Amino acid sequence: MSKKDSHQMSSASQGIEPPPVNADDHELILTARQRPVALIAEFADVDRFAAAAEKARDADYTHWDAHCPMPIHGMNVHMGLRPTILPWISLVHGVVGLIVGLLMVWWINAYTANWVWTPFQGYEYLVSGKPRFSLPANIAVIFETTVLFTAFGTILGMCGLNKLPMLHNPLLNSDRFRRATADGLFIVIEATDPLFNLNKTHDFLKSLSPLAIELVVDETPNK
Amino acid sequence: MATATYTTYLRDQEANLSTDPRHRAPLVLGDHNLTTVTDKITDITFRPASRGWYIGLCVSLSLLSLLFVSIAFLLLAGVGVWGNNNTVAWGFDIINFVFWVGIGHAGTLISAILFLFRQNWRTSINRFAEAMTIFAVMCAAIFPALHIGRVWLFFWLFPYPNTMAMWPQARSPLWWDVFAVSTYALTSLLFWYMGMIPDFGTLRDKAKSQWAQMIYGTLSLGWTGSCRQWLRFERAYLIMAAIATPLVLSVHSVVSFDFAVAQVPGWHATIFPPYFVAGAVFGGFAMVLTLAIPARQMFGLQDLITTRHLENMCKIMLATGTIVGYAYAVEFFTAWYSGEHFEQFAFLNRALGPYSWAFFVMVFCNVVAPQMLWIRRVRTNPITIFIIAILVNIGMWFERFVIVVTSLHRDFVPASWAMYIPTWVDLGMFAGSFGLFFTMFLLFCRFLPIVAMAELKTVMPQARLTHGPHRFDYQPDPDTPPELRRGGRWT
Numbered sequence: 001m002s003k004k005d006s007h008q009m010s011s012a013s014q015g016i017e018p019p020p021v022n023a024d025d026h027e028l029i030l031t032a033r034q035r036p037v038a039l040i041a042e043f044a045d046v047d048r049f050a051a052a053a054e055k056a057r058d059a060d061y062t063h064w065d066a067h068c069p070m071p072i073h074g075m076n077v078h079m080g081l082r083p084t085i086l087p088w089i090s091l092v093h094g095v096v097g098l099i100v101g102l103l104m105v106w107w108i109n110a111y112t113a114n115w116v117w118t119p120f121q122g123y124e125y126l127v128s129g130k131p132r133f134s135l136p137a138n139i140a141v142i143f144e145t146t147v148l149f150t151a152f153g154t155i156l157g158m159c160g161l162n163k164l165p166m167l168h169n170p171l172l173n174s175d176r177f178r179r180a181t182a183d184g185l186f187i188v189i190e191a192t193d194p195l196f197n198l199n200k201t202h203d204f205l206k207s208l209s210p211l212a213i214e215l216v217v218d219e220t221p222n223k
Numbered sequence: 224m225a226t227a228t229y230t231t232y233l234r235d236q237e238a239n240l241s242t243d244p245r246h247r248a249p250l251v252l253g254d255h256n257l258t259t260v261t262d263k264i265t266d267i268t269f270r271p272a273s274r275g276w277y278i279g280l281c282v283s284l285s286l287l288s289l290l291f292v293s294i295a296f297l298l299l300a301g302v303g304v305w306g307n308n309n310t311v312a313w314g315f316d317i318i319n320f321v322f323w324v325g326i327g328h329a330g331t332l333i334s335a336i337l338f339l340f341r342q343n344w345r346t347s348i349n350r351f352a353e354a355m356t357i358f359a360v361m362c363a364a365i366f367p368a369l370h371i372g373r374v375w376l377f378f379w380l381f382p383y384p385n386t387m388a389m390w391p392q393a394r395s396p397l398w399w400d401v402f403a404v405s406t407y408a409l410t411s412l413l414f415w416y417m418g419m420i421p422d423f424g425t426l427r428d429k430a431k432s433q434w435a436q437m438i439y440g441t442l443s444l445g446w447t448g449s450c451r452q453w454l455r456f457e458r459a460y461l462i463m464a465a466i467a468t469p470l471v472l473s474v475h476s477v478v479s480f481d482f483a484v485a486q487v488p489g490w491h492a493t494i495f496p497p498y499f500v501a502g503a504v505f506g507g508f509a510m511v512l513t514l515a516i517p518a519r520q521m522f523g524l525q526d527l528i529t530t531r532h533l534e535n536m537c538k539i540m541l542a543t544g545t546i547v548g549y550a551y552a553v554e555f556f557t558a559w560y561s562g563e564h565f566e567q568f569a570f571l572n573r574a575l576g577p578y579s580w581a582f583f584v585m586v587f588c589n590v591v592a593p594q595m596l597w598i599r600r601v602r603t604n605p606i607t608i609f610i611i612a613i614l615v616n617i618g619m620w621f622e623r624f625v626i627v628v629t630s631l632h633r634d635f636v637p638a639s640w641a642m643y644i645p646t647w648v649d650l651g652m653f654a655g656s657f658g659l660f661f662t663m664f665l666l667f668c669r670f671l672p673i674v675a676m677a678e679l680k681t682v683m684p685q686a687r688l689t690h691g692p693h694r695f696d697y698q699p700d701p702d703t704p705p706e707l708r709r710g711g712r713w714t
Contacts, residue, residue, distance in 0.1 A: 050688055053450075069257060069425070070680035071453040074688050084455045090462045108382050108390035119384035125392055140399035140477050144406040147470045151410040151463060155417050158459035159444065162452045164420075166445030178428035180448050181421065182265075183257035188449075 033220045037170040038190045039201050040177055041210035049185040050078040052208040056187055059204060063193035067180040086157050093153025094146050101145030105138040170218035177216065239531045240603065250344055250682045253526035257685050260527070264674050265429045267522050272669055275521055283661035290655020293648050294369065302372050304648045310641035311631045315649040316370040318623040319656060321478055321499075323363035324404065325619065328471055328500070329507020330356030331411060334418070335467035338460070344535055346678040347527045350422075351518065351667070352511050353415040358663040359510070360408045362656040367400070369652075396480035403477040410470055414463045420446050421456070422672035448677075475503045482626065488569035489630030492557065498550035505543035505589070506619030508536050512612040516605045518668060527674055530603050537602035540615065544593035547622075551590065565635060573629040577642065581621050582629070588618025 030036070043049040046068075053066045057080040066079055075081075107113070110133035111122045124132055135142075159165070171177050171188065180186050187208070189201050198215070205213050235252040251260065297304055307314040330352040337345040368377055380401045382391055391398050423443035430436045446452065479499035482490040512533065519528040558570040574582050592614040596602045601611075633640045667673070680686050 046686060047689055065449040065451055067448045068450065068453070069261070069421075069448055070677045070686050071457050072450070072686055072688065073681075075450045076454050079450055081451060081454055084458050086455055086458045087462060094466075104382060105393045109393045118388050119386055121388055123388060123390045125394070127392065127394055130394070137394045140396075140473065140480075141393060141402045143469075143473060144399075144402040147410060147466050147473075148406045150466050151413050154459050154462045154466075155413050158417070158455050161455050164444040164446065164452075165441075167441070169445050169447060171447060172428075177447075181424040181428045181446070182261040 030217060034217045035220070036191045036198065037173070037216045037218045038188050039196075039198070039205055040171070040174065040189075040214050040216055041187045041205040041208060042176065042179075042212045042214075043185040043187065043208075044211050046072055046185065048209065049187070050075060052187050052210070053078045055204075055208055056189065059195070061189055061193050061195055063190040063196070065188050065190075067177070067184075067186040067188060069181055069183055069185075084161065086154065086161060089157035090150050090154045093157075094150040097146040097149025098142060100149065101142035102138075104145070105141050106133050109133065109138075171216055173218060174214055174216045176212065176214050235526075236530070239529050240534070248531055250347065250529070250531075251527060251679065252529055255526060255683070257680055257683065260679060260683070261425060261429070261676055263524075263527070264672060264676050265426060267668065267673055268426060268670060269429065269431070269435075273521065276665060276669065280662065280665050283658050283665060286655055286658025287662050288655075288658070289651050290365075290658055293651035293655055294365075297369060297648055297652075298374060302370060304646060306643055306645040306649050308641055308643065310634075310639050311628055311643035313627055313631065314643055315645050315653055316366045317481070318620070318627050319653055320363050320366040321623045321627075322506070322620050323359045323366075323656065323660075324407075324478055325475065325499070325503035325506045325623075326510045327356040327359035327363065327407070327411070327507065328475060328503035329511050330354070330359075331407075331414075331467050331471040332504050332507065333511070334414060335464040335471065338464040339468060342535075343682045344532055346682055347524075347674050348511065348515060348532060348536075349678070350415075350418065350675040351514065351664075351673055353411065353418065354664065354667045354671070355507075355510060355514060356411050357408070357415055358660050358667075359507075360404065360411065361663065362660050364404065364408065365652070365656060365659075367404075396477065396484045399477045400481060403474045407470060407474045410463075410467060414467060417456075417459065417463065418675055418678070419672060420444055421448060421677040422675060424448060425676055426672060472500055475499045482630075487630050487634055488563070488565040489573065489626070491566075492554060494550055494553055494557070498547070498554075501543045501546040501550065502619060502622060505540060505547050505593075506615060508540045508543070509612040509615035509619065512536055512540070512608055513616060514664060516609045516612075518673070520605075522668070522673065524674065527679065530605075533605060533608055534599075534602050537596045537608055537611075540612075541593050541596040541602075544589060544596075544615065548590035551586070568633070569630055572633050573625060576629065576633065578625065578629045578632070581625050585618050585621040585625050588614040589622060592618070 041052070043052055049066065049068065050072070053075060056064050056066075057078070066075060068075075076083075107122045109122065109125050112124050113121050126132070130137070176184070177186060177188075187205065187210070189196060189205070193201075195201075202213060202215075231254065235249075239248050239252055241248050255263070305314060305316065307316070330349075333345050333352040334349045334356075337349075368374060371377060371380075379389075380391065380398070391401075420443055423439050424446035427436055427439035427443050430439055476496035476499065479495035483492055483495040485491060515528055515533070515536075519525055555570050555574075558566045561567070573579075592611050595607070595611060601607045628643045632643055
């Protein structure tokens, strides 16, 4: 099994009561080294999936999510998600790229900084008696740096907000859950949620008429 | 796998090629659902490669080794081994550079511009069109990198602090090109990789072997398809599309400035930026079709890359090809109307001079051949489309040849006129660049998700909510009669 990390250890020691009987008639007894990660419920179609997401939202769960193989437009409304801050991150990167590009072409071609170390001094080119600096001659480069900074800001921002890369995710211990990237629709309520209680959460998920419910456990490896 | 009877096939074809504007055509045929679509595409990666793939790879690798031999010889002997001379100072190097960069543009057009226009049919072709962009830009980058002569000093192109206190001259279009092409390559690579993250997740979860799980798992960055992730992912995709759109238009505009800013008759024209961009999209779509038609056959993707997809691409090719034909005409008109002796001579020489054969190959391939696409039967038949696409590829290469060589070889002073004859190194590098392109493409087909699975699933009825504010976002339309709807219920 994969490596443990500290927060998993702490939640395991919170002493969540082991369930007497797990979903789908599978009897499950947690050993001392196992801890519950989440309860997952699989749904048959997107409409039931969205309706279940609405109920999870209204039940005041906070550490929960809905996993699906493709973006489903409107799920943000059903899940009660706020708009992402990502466009602002992109904008800031774009503006920084613009300023960096502008300063760069000006510094290297239109200004000689005698007060800095020689390798960093600019060089004042005089080409055909044209002005040393003008926007039209430099707009292409400034535009490209703007785009480049925005692209990196957007993608790294997206990964950062999505907590990627995440190289270990105990949810992937479940073979059933692995279908979330192919054809499965899952509502996941994590064990770290303050309202999480194996029996109550299980009953709640059952009330959403899912195809199946499963408890995902993570195992601490032997020392 | 869906059961494909002949009746289903006929029904699909009818719905797929329907011209009824009241109904959107289904984009995925053959009673597919999410499971079968996933299996279909992941199977390409996980099942053993076909014999055709190995044969293709062997041919590509031999061409690639020709590229390596040519480059090694060039580095040992110097750029004098090219056919370039004092008069025609730019030859195959710049021709091939513009040719390959242009091809790349169709990928970005499909991934960014068609996305902004909500052309949902792009979902099944955008992944490998983007891959084509990356590989085409790789091929393009070889030529300017080598034409600088002392390749090991390529970093002089970039502004970096140095003890010589020397900086690049920022008013030169060639330096704009450095920024345009490197930004384009990096942004396309990021966009391509970001789009593949969810599909790497799918491959990780479908993989049987530990190695495949580890490699695809690392590439997927731990993607689990949570709706919170999708929300940011889709927003990031939209922003990337919004910045890639002006980027792709800027790149070929800047490439055209390499010519238009010079004083050479035949180059010094304001029409160059739009003319180059239209030509790039035209040639790029021809290359997309050249790759798509054999690939859909080889991997059995006819249900995903349908005849309608091919037809739509043909329509874009027809439109941009006609713009290109118009630009040729305007160039001649401007030369005549300008009353400029040298300009007029340049164009007469282009059409009637020693390289007139190249000019007429260009006109036939780029202007005459695509006109066949007005005929519906021609643009819905993969064989005729493939022939026209190959002709357009040839024509677009000759377009760059005509622009570069015929303009340079007879400019202002008759005493300096000369002919341009490529050497075996020129030809070897040109053929070799195709080796690089096809090697990369075949490896991509085999090891990466060739169709954007997650995106493709969004245009299937199974991804559509029947209530809520976004219920009209997906195709086919909710009011499509059942006989035109494919996919059925969730299974």
